[in-house]
Amino acid sequence: MSLEAFHDSEALTLGVELELQLVNTHDYDLAPYAEDMLRLMKKTPLPGSVVPEMTSGMIEVSTDICRSSSEVLSQLTPIRDALVRSADKLNIAVLGGGTHPFQQWHERRIYDKPRFHELSQLYGYLSKQFTIFGQHVHVGCPDADAALLMLHRLSRYIPHFIALSASSPYVQAHDTQFDSARLNSVFAFPLSGRAPCVLTWAEFEQYFDKMTGTGVVKSMKDFYWDIRPKPGFGTVEIRVFDTPLTIERAAALAGYVQSLAAWFLAEQPFTPQEDDYLVYTYNRFQACRFGLEGEYVDPVSGEHLPLREHILRTMDRIAPFGEAHGATSALQLLRAETLDGQNDARWLRELMGREQLLAEVTRRAALRFRG
Numbered sequence: 001m002s003l004e005a006f007h008d009s010e011a012l013t014l015g016v017e018l019e020l021q022l023v024n025t026h027d028y029d030l031a032p033y034a035e036d037m038l039r040l041m042k043k044t045p046l047p048g049s050v051v052p053e054m055t056s057g058m059i060e061v062s063t064d065i066c067r068s069s070s071e072v073l074s075q076l077t078p079i080r081d082a083l084v085r086s087a088d089k090l091n092i093a094v095l096g097g098g099t100h101p102f103q104q105w106h107e108r109r110i111y112d113k114p115r116f117h118e119l120s121q122l123y124g125y126l127s128k129q130f131t132i133f134g135q136h137v138h139v140g141c142p143d144a145d146a147a148l149l150m151l152h153r154l155s156r157y158i159p160h161f162i163a164l165s166a167s168s169p170y171v172q173a174h175d176t177q178f179d180s181a182r183l184n185s186v187f188a189f190p191l192s193g194r195a196p197c198v199l200t201w202a203e204f205e206q207y208f209d210k211m212t213g214t215g216v217v218k219s220m221k222d223f224y225w226d227i228r229p230k231p232g233f234g235t236v237e238i239r240v241f242d243t244p245l246t247i248e249r250a251a252a253l254a255g256y257v258q259s260l261a262a263w264f265l266a267e268q269p270f271t272p273q274e275d276d277y278l279v280y281t282y283n284r285f286q287a288c289r290f291g292l293e294g295e296y297v298d299p300v301s302g303e304h305l306p307l308r309e310h311i312l313r314t315m316d317r318i319a320p321f322g323e324a325h326g327a328t329s330a331l332q333l334l335r336a337e338t339l340d341g342q343n344d345a346r347w348l349r350e351l352m353g354r355e356q357l358l359a360e361v362t363r364r365a366a367l368r369f370r371g
Contacts, residue, residue, distance in 0.1 A: 003208040003220075006144035006201060009234025010065075012262055012325065013140035014254050016072050017062040018243050019053055019133040020083070020369075021095050028362040030057030030103045030131070031092050034111055040086035047075040054116050055108040055131045059083075059094075065140075068326040069255030076247040084370050093366035096250075097344070098133055098168030098182035098242030101358040105129045105172070126189065132182040135165060135241035137254050139261045140234055144201035146265070151195060151227050151236045152272030153264045154257075155280065158226055158240055159287035159296055160311050164334055165241035165253055166291045167344035173358060179291030179345035182242050183284075191217065192224040193281075197274045204229070226284075240284075245344045245368050248333070255330025259322035260314070266321065275299060283307075292341050311338050 024031040034056045041050045048062040061083070063075040083094045108128040110120045120127040141147035166179035178184065186192050198204050211217045220228060230237045238257060244250045263269065279297040286294035287307060294307040315335050322331045337343065352361050 002212075003205050004231050006147065006229070006231040007234040009140035009142070010067075011140050011142040011146075011265060012067075012258055013235075014066045014069070014072055014258055015063055015138035015233070015235065016066070016076065016250060016254050017060055017136040017138075018076070018096070018247075018250060019058055019060045019135070020243065021097060021100055021133055022057050022059060022087070023093050023095065023100070023362060023366065025091055025093055028093070028359045028366070030055075030100050030108070032056035032109050033090055033092050034059050036090055037083070037086055040089060041082060044082045046079050046082055048079065050079075052111045052113060052116075054111060054119070054127060056111050057100075057103070057108065058111075058131060058133065066254075069251045069258065069330040070326055072254045073247060073251035076251060080247050080369070080371065093363075095362065095366040095369045096133065096167065096243040096245045097348070097365055098166070098180060099171050100131070100133075101170035101348075101362055102173040103131065105131060123189070126185075129185050129188070132168070132185050133243040134182065134186075134239060135243045135250055135253065137238045137241065137257045138230060138233060138235035139238075139257055141236060142265075144204075144229075144231070145199070147229050147234075147236050148199050148201065148204060149268075149272065150261060150264060151229060152197060152199070152276065153270070154227055154236065154238060154260065155194065155272070156276060156299065157260060157314070158280070159283045159294065159307055160256075160314065161238060161240050161253070162242075162284065162287035163291045163294060163307055163311070164256070164338070164343060165244055165249075166288070167242040167245055167348065169345045169349055170352075170358060170361075175349070175352075178289050179343065180242050180288040183240060183288050186224060186239075189224045191222055193226065194277060195223070195225045195228060197272065197277065199272065242344070245347065245365055246371070247369075249344070252330035252333045255322065255325075255327030256334055258325055259318040259327050259331060262321035262325055263318045270300075291343055291345055292338060308338055308341065
């Protein structure tokens with residue numbers, strides 16, 4: 001199978017996908033209500049789409065094409081409200097967060113869809129362990145070569161995306177000591193990690209042909225990379241975000257991505273190279289483990305500095321581009337919480353410290369999602 005052509009896309013447009021948790025309102029464990037939610041959600045005209053995910057206690061929503069983070073929020077708001085109304089009818093709740101704090105993976109049911117059953121046969125128990133919840137952000141690129149440059153430039157900022165969105169400190173009722181434990185489940189898949197450092201679409205097509213020639217992959221869907229090109233949409237797709245606890249933070253993260261991408265397109269600030277990836281895995285681990293308190297190693301200078309400082313420096317650099325694209329309020333929200341060392345993982349831990357009951361933490365997270 002050959003790689004599909006890279007479709008035309010308006011540069012710097014945005015699309016956001018959110019994987020969300022469905023929980024009962026008895027003990028706040030995951031509940032297998034995806035099919036019922038899909039049936040109810042069909043009754044309300046909404047932007048984007050609502051689709052099932054790997055297991056039946058999950059659902060994924062997405063926006064249409066947006067041109068600003070405020071438009072992302074304006075689309076997510078009615079989607080969120082419809083989700084809440086539908087959940088109320090079923091006596092369940094919807095929430096964000098990268099992992100459910102205490103669900104047991106072996107109790108999950110694979111959603112009845114051919115691709116999910118195929119993945120379950122291939123990956124075994126990893127399929128049920130993939131009951132994790134992420135935000136994906138698509139950013140439009142003017143052409144295929146620009147998309148690859150965008151992908152590799154964005155890769156330097158993967159630790160930013162992880163630390164700012166981290167919301168998965170708890171797994172199976174244990175504090176993992178990670179801010180984003182969700183990504184440990186993603187890394188277990190054989191085609192996860194980083195894309196190959198090729199900078200032209202012709203080279204990428206050659207790589208894709210080699211991979212399909214091995215029989216290991218059939219389409220771009222088979223790559224679980226942190227960032228991957230999405231030729232059918234004319235975008236690159238960032239996949240490392242945990243699902244935030246609020247749609248406001250989800251929209252702000254999209255604004256951050258758009259502001260970075262606008263800087264890249266306007267100034268071409270650096271040429272990606274293979275050596276950018278010398279410290280990639282280390283930086284990614286630091287962000288997953290310690291969140292905003294992690295360490296960042298500059299891949300060019302070798303400078304070590306606090307990740308929070310690197311994020312704040314970057315926010316200063318891209319502020320004019322954020323302003324030009326209506327993302328100033330998004331950047332201000334993220335900047336204020338970065339200065340305070342606050343992300344969703346910290347909010348969850350602080351709440352657990354007070355309540356000492358993960359079911360109550362989950363209930364409160366569901367209330368927070370309602371707005």
